[in-house]
Amino acid sequence: MTLKKIELHLHLEGAAPPSFIRGLAARDGVDLPRIFDAQGRYIYAGFADFLRVYEAATALIRTPADYAHLVGVALEQCAEQGAIYVELFVSPEFCGGADLPAWRDYLAAMTEAAEVLGAQGVDSRAIVTPIRHRGSERARWSAICAAETAGGWVTGFGLGGDETVGRPQDFAWSFDCAREAGLGLTCHAGEWAGPQSVRDALALGVTRIGHGVRAIEDPALVARLAEQAITLEICPVSNIALGLYPDWRSHPISRLADAGCRVTVSTDDPPFFHTTLTREYDRLAETFGWTEAEFTAMNRWAAEAAFCDDATRQRLLAALG
Ligand code: ADE
Ligand code: ZN
Numbered sequence: 001m002t003l004k005k006i007e008l009h010l011h012l013e014g015a016a017p018p019s020f021i022r023g024l025a026a027r028d029g030v031d032l033p034r035i036f037d038a039q040g041r042y043i044y045a046g047f048a049d050f051l052r053v054y055e056a057a058t059a060l061i062r063t064p065a066d067y068a069h070l071v072g073v074a075l076e077q078c079a080e081q082g083a084i085y086v087e088l089f090v091s092p093e094f095c096g097g098a099d100l101p102a103w104r105d106y107l108a109a110m111t112e113a114a115e116v117l118g119a120q121g122v123d124s125r126a127i128v129t130p131i132r133h134r135g136s137e138r139a140r141w142s143a144i145c146a147a148e149t150a151g152g153w154v155t156g157f158g159l160g161g162d163e164t165v166g167r168p169q170d171f172a173w174s175f176d177c178a179r180e181a182g183l184g185l186t187c188h189a190g191e192w193a194g195p196q197s198v199r200d201a202l203a204l205g206v207t208r209i210g211h212g213v214r215a216i217e218d219p220a221l222v223a224r225l226a227e228q229a230i231t232l233e234i235c236p237v238s239n240i241a242l243g244l245y246p247d248w249r250s251h252p253i254s255r256l257a258d259a260g261c262r263v264t265v266s267t268d269d270p271p272f273f274h275t276t277l278t279r280e281y282d283r284l285a286e287t288f289g290w291t292e293a294e295f296t297a298m299n300r301w302a303a304e305a306a307f308c309d310d311a312t313r314q315r316l317l318a319a320l321g
Helices: 018-028 046-058 064-080 100-119 136-148 168-180 195-203 213-217 219-227 236-241 253-258 277-288 292-305 310-320
Strands: 005-011 083-090 123-128 154-157 184-189 208-211 231-234 262-265
Touching (some): 005 064, 005 231, 005 262, 018 064, 064 083, 064 100, 083 310, 100 136, 123 136, 168 195, 195 208, 195 213, 195 219, 213 219, 231 253, 231 292, 253 262, 292 310
Parallel strands (some): 123 154, 154 184, 208 231
16 A cells, blocks of 8 residues: 555664564664564564563663664655654663753754655654653653753653553653653553553643553543543554554454544554554455545544644645645
């Protein structure tokens, strides 16, 4: 499908191809962690192990130049899929240990790389992302990094990591700090935790939910998401690859859309799940009969929910048609 697309949910390290990680290990002369199968693809068993593999790969991405290189690689991959606008989850905790001066160095390098790709037609913004299983105290440092560098490339704040650890309200201070700095808010919820986690995320004042698919287990919550025009950043292949749903037919995206929810489609960590934006769209068309009109409507919702300035939003809406 050659449609113009918007991707709202892409973890930067999760976009690193295995060859990128292997190249860094070879450069630094370090042993590769046990994260690849015999064919050289990422291998993991379930969500907790996925997070372990993710962080083991991430540990090899060290310098601001490495991160800038990765931003270029990730956005080039998006461009190949027809993406015109991408929001990347970036974590100060991985980029210099959530230390503000170090974060500024990483951010300057990444912003420069993003500008190069912007000039080639893929606009992007960053969502600063604390890692939930590292705790709310460390998240505060990420929130401070986000607030101090808000504007420019950094326009959003979100919470990633292991949803089975703690609760969204543990991170209220960080979300308040980010909101006061003018950042858009999103939170992973309703992926590994049930509908209550989506309600807890909404209480933080988010306008978007990362995944949110398990809202389908609570019809009143689905109605509320539709009514409040909350945008769901849905990553179907991620949900299937990690075992949340056994197959495409049982994925709730189509039921959420039919119930009036603003569903959008993203890839989460594409090389980990052997997916691309185009593959997600093709499977949606095959499984649920979605047509170009449905994909365009979905991308318009994504543009409306994007953490960008209004001029950018109008330009995206015009480009989507
Ligand atoms: N970090 C990278 N991918 C993630 C996911 N799907 N959920 C939570 N944290 C993540
Ligand atoms: Zn995610």
